[in-house]
Amino acid sequence: MLGDGGRKRAVVFRIGEFSRLTLVPVTTLRYYADLGILVPAYVDPETGYRYFSAEQVPLVNRLLVLKDLGLSLGEVKAVVADELGPDELRGMLRLKRAEIGRRVEEEQQRLDRVEARLRLIEKEGGMPGQEIVIKQVQAVRGLGCRDTVDQMGIGPMFGDVLGGVMMQGATPSGPPMAVYHDPEFDPAAVDMEVLIPTAAPPSGATPGGREIVECVVPAAEAAVTVHLGPYPTLGEAYQALLAWFSEQGRTVGGPAVEVYLTGPDEPGGPVTEVRLPIGA
Amino acid sequence: MLGDGGRKRAVVFRIGEFSRLTLVPVTTLRYYADLGILVPAYVDPETGYRYFSAEQVPLVNRLLVLKDLGLSLGEVKAVVADELGPDELRGMLRLKRAEIGRRVEEEQQRLDRVEARLRLIEKEGGMPGQEIVIKQVQAVRGLGCRDTVDQMGIGPMFGDVLGGVMMQGATPSGPPMAVYHDPEFDPAAVDMEVLIPTAAPPSGATPGGREIVECVVPAAEAAVTVHLGPYPTLGEAYQALLAWFSEQGRTVGGPAVEVYLTGPDEPGGPVTEVRLPIGA
DNA sequence: CTTGACTCTCCAGTGGGTGGAGACCCCATG
DNA sequence: CATGGGGTCTCCACCCACTGGAGAGTCAAG
Numbered sequence: 001m002l003g004d005g006g007r008k009r010a011v012v013f014r015i016g017e018f019s020r021l022t023l024v025p026v027t028t029l030r031y032y033a034d035l036g037i038l039v040p041a042y043v044d045p046e047t048g049y050r051y052f053s054a055e056q057v058p059l060v061n062r063l064l065v066l067k068d069l070g071l072s073l074g075e076v077k078a079v080v081a082d083e084l085g086p087d088e089l090r091g092m093l094r095l096k097r098a099e100i101g102r103r104v105e106e107e108q109q110r111l112d113r114v115e116a117r118l119r120l121i122e123k124e125g126g127m128p129g130q131e132i133v134i135k136q137v138q139a140v141r142g143l144g145c146r147d148t149v150d151q152m153g154i155g156p157m158f159g160d161v162l163g164g165v166m167m168q169g170a171t172p173s174g175p176p177m178a179v180y181h182d183p184e185f186d187p188a189a190v191d192m193e194v195l196i197p198t199a200a201p202p203s204g205a206t207p208g209g210r211e212i213v214e215c216v217v218p219a220a221e222a223a224v225t226v227h228l229g230p231y232p233t234l235g236e237a238y239q240a241l242l243a244w245f246s247e248q249g250r251t252v253g254g255p256a257v258e259v260y261l262t263g264p265d266e267p268g269g270p271v272t273e274v275r276l277p278i279g280a
Numbered sequence: 281m282l283g284d285g286g287r288k289r290a291v292v293f294r295i296g297e298f299s300r301l302t303l304v305p306v307t308t309l310r311y312y313a314d315l316g317i318l319v320p321a322y323v324d325p326e327t328g329y330r331y332f333s334a335e336q337v338p339l340v341n342r343l344l345v346l347k348d349l350g351l352s353l354g355e356v357k358a359v360v361a362d363e364l365g366p367d368e369l370r371g372m373l374r375l376k377r378a379e380i381g382r383r384v385e386e387e388q389q390r391l392d393r394v395e396a397r398l399r400l401i402e403k404e405g406g407m408p409g410q411e412i413v414i415k416q417v418q419a420v421r422g423l424g425c426r427d428t429v430d431q432m433g434i435g436p437m438f439g440d441v442l443g444g445v446m447m448q449g450a451t452p453s454g455p456p457m458a459v460y461h462d463p464e465f466d467p468a469a470v471d472m473e474v475l476i477p478t479a480a481p482p483s484g485a486t487p488g489g490r491e492i493v494e495c496v497v498p499a500a501e502a503a504v505t506v507h508l509g510p511y512p513t514l515g516e517a518y519q520a521l522l523a524w525f526s527e528q529g530r531t532v533g534g535p536a537v538e539v540y541l542t543g544p545d546e547p548g549g550p551v552t553e554v555r556l557p558i559g560a
Numbered sequence: 561c562t563t564g565a566c567t568c569t570c571c572a573g574t575g576g577g578t579g580g581a582g583a584c585c586c587c588a589t590g
Numbered sequence: 591c592a593t594g595g596g597g598t599c600t601c602c603a604c605c606c607a608c609t610g611g612a613g614a615g616t617c618a619a620g
Contacts, residue, residue: 011542011551014617016566020454021541021553023415026567027609035607047616048568054541054551058506061411069394073607086405093398100391104384111380114349118373125366131341133348135303171588174300226338261301261334262291271291271334273301294586296597306598311577327585328599353576451619 012041012051022060037077038063070096116247130237132225132244137275139219140177143170144195145210151187157210161194164212170198179217180256217257220277226261229269234258237274245276253279292321292331302340317357318343350376396527410517412505412524417555419499420457423450424475425490431467437490441474444492450478459497460536497537500557506541509549514538517554525556533559 019026032038033050038060041053059080066076075092078084120128143165149157158176165172174197181191195215223244227237238256245252254277262271299306312318313330318340321333339360346356355372358364400408423445429437438456445452454477461471475495503524507517518536525532534557542551 011546014566017454021539023417025609028607030568031608049616050567054546055508055548057541057551057553058410058508061413061504061506062407064413065411067607068390069397070390086401086407089407090398090401093394093401097391097394097398100387100394104387104391107380107384107387110348110350111377111384114373114377114380117349118370118377121366121370121373127342127366127369130338131345133341133344137303174297224341226341228335228338259301261337266291266334268335271337273337294597305578307578308576310599329585330598347576 010041010053012053015040015050015052018052018056021057024060024064032063032073035073035077037073037080069093070100128240130225130227130240132223132241134278135222135224135275137220137222137224140174140195140197140217142173142177142195142197142215142217143168143212144193144215145212146179146181146191146193146215147210148189148191150189154190154192157192157194160210161212162196164210165196165198168212170196173197173199175262176260177217178258178260180258182255183252218254220254220275222257222275222277224273224275227272227274231264231270231272233269234272234274237272238276241274241276245278251279253277292333295320295330295332298332298336301337304340304344312343312353315353315357317353317360349373350380408520410505410507410520412503412521414558415502415504415555417500417502417504420454420475420477420497422453422457422475422477422495422497423448423492424473424495425492426459426461426471426473426495427490428469428471430469434470434472437472437474440490441492442476444490445476445478448492450476453477453479455542456540457497458538458540460538462535463532498534500534500555502537502555502557504553504555507552507554511544511550511552513549514552514554517552518556521554521556531559533557 013021015026015029019029022029024032029038029052030050033040038056040050041056042051043049044051063076063080066079067073071079071092079089079092144161145164147157158178162176176194176196178195179193181193182189193215195217223241225237225241227234229236242252257275257277259273259275260270261273264270293301295306295309299309302309304312309318309332310330313320318336320330321336322331323329324331343356343360346359347353351359351372359369359372424441425444427437438458442456456474456476458475459473461473462469473495475497503521505517505521507514509516522532537555537557539553539555540550541553544550
């Protein structure tokens with residue numbers, strides 16, 4: 001058309017023209033060429049210049065469409081290079097559909113959380129002091145015992161169990177924990193389990209007066225918060241957790257667990273993690 | 281508690297214990313520490329060991345919550361470090377809300393496209409030969425002319441315009457284009473505009489018999505496809521495009537544009553890009 | 561031949577980590 | 591007090607899909 005005198009030379013474009021034709025940036029074209037996804041029709045062995053043919057424009061479009069459907073460049077390469085059949089392609093797209101669906105769901109939930117947080121800020125004028133996080137806590141194995149005591153007996157029980165475990169020669173592998181088996185807190189009769197995590201628990205003997213046995217706190221999905229301050233103020237943490245449960249429309253799925261990250265002798269009071277399992 | 285003889289030493293955890301407490305991987309804790317997001321309570325200057333205090337557990341939870349709301353680590357750092365007020369935080373969250381909303385929208389549309397493609401594959405048993413892509417095509421400036429000719433006059437018109445433009449000494453900056461101004465194709469009277477893109481267009485003179493003037497193809501959002509094969513088969517491309525418009529529930533927003541990437545003398549026929557603007 | 565636009569290769573950086581290599585440290589036991 | 595095993599350190603590379611820059615070479619018009 002533009003001269004060429006009848007010699008049959010394929011119509012090729014340099015990378016810049018091709019970029020203008022396809023609206024794909026030059027650097028990206030080079031990147032695709034290096035990855036082998038869009039191999040130039042001809043590469044000058046002297047200069048390294050890449051030349052693309054007009055027939056490659058629809059290939060670029062196919063590539064863009066596949067990318068737009070959410071395929072990674074590796075998958076795109078497999079599709080355009082290996083010419084994989086409609087079955088594999090269908091399978092791949094079904095996977096993508098599931099994956100994108102999941103992502104939509106996730107983002108929607110994230111959006112809900114952001115909106116809840118915004119409402120909270122509007123109402124309270126700032127971030128709350130204690131955050132509530134969902135965690136998949138794994139099971140904890142250790143030594144301890146379960147007993148029903150009144151409110152005043154809680155402190156002594158810790159000392160008792162701790163002393164008993166030490167007497168057994170076991171080495172704590174983490175901070176002490178307690179499980180409160182009563183759904184309601186009754187100051188007169190607290191059904192609680194105190195345990196010290198240990199790596200390889202040797203078995204039973206008696207300390208001050210209670211029997212030390214192997215105990216397990218089961219794995220759970222739990223709403224978790226951390227309370228800073230003396231034990232009488234732990235109720236705030238439970239209030240916040242229960243408010244969260246009612247706000248989320250979820251139910252409590254098991255007994256509360258407290259983890260005593262720091263003892264009561266610290267300046268500023270102890271640090272206590274409170275876990276409330278989420279119902280199935 | 282564990283001895284310590286009454287000396288006031290803060291309860292600190294090594295990175296592994298802290299990781300177990302917070303369920304954040306050790307490597308990630310180190311990463312956050314390096315970024316200055318979660319600075320250890322104490323770093324041993326001799327060994328470099330990082331020690332975290334129990335008071336930092338709620339800080340980690342706050343961090344996780346913020347990250348979960350979609351903030352980047354940089355933003356999280358700004359929030360936890362600079363203690364920025366509720367106003368900035370609110371603003372940031374509002375931005376996030378908009379951003380996440382956009383992303384939900386996008387992913388939803390992507391999901392729709394994947395499902396449409398899956399339906400297509402089920403029906404046709406494979407990928408279509410020609411893909412349709414949405415592109416923001418920018419305006420093209422050049423030399424050419426508009427005329428109404430019959431079907432047989434299209435070819436000569438190209439030769440005429442091309443010759444005229446060459447005679448002006450202008451250098452084409454891209455492949456020839458044509459705009460078809462009739463909504464319907466009437467073989468007896470085709471209202472078409474032929475133009476050759478040029479960088480700095482010099483103005484008017486006459487070639488074989490038509491006046492060459494400066495022309496512009498406006499920028500547009502267009503559905504684009506590329507057709508391989510002789511011109512009489514271009515109807516397939518238009519059919520595919522119109523099917524796409526009706527499937528997408530969109531309307532055509534302007535005259536069709538054809539870009540002649542390759543001339544008719546190529547083996548295998550010419551390569552032609554067809555653009556149909558999308559209505560506002 | 562010069563000039564300016566274009567292209568080449570190579571390297572670095574993005575974000576939010578993950579994994580490994582090789583060296584050092586801590587602690588409990590013998 | 592030596593030793594062993596597990597924990598921790600730093601540094602580097604890798605993931606994805608690009609994007610930007612430096613410095614050198616190339617192409618085409620005047």
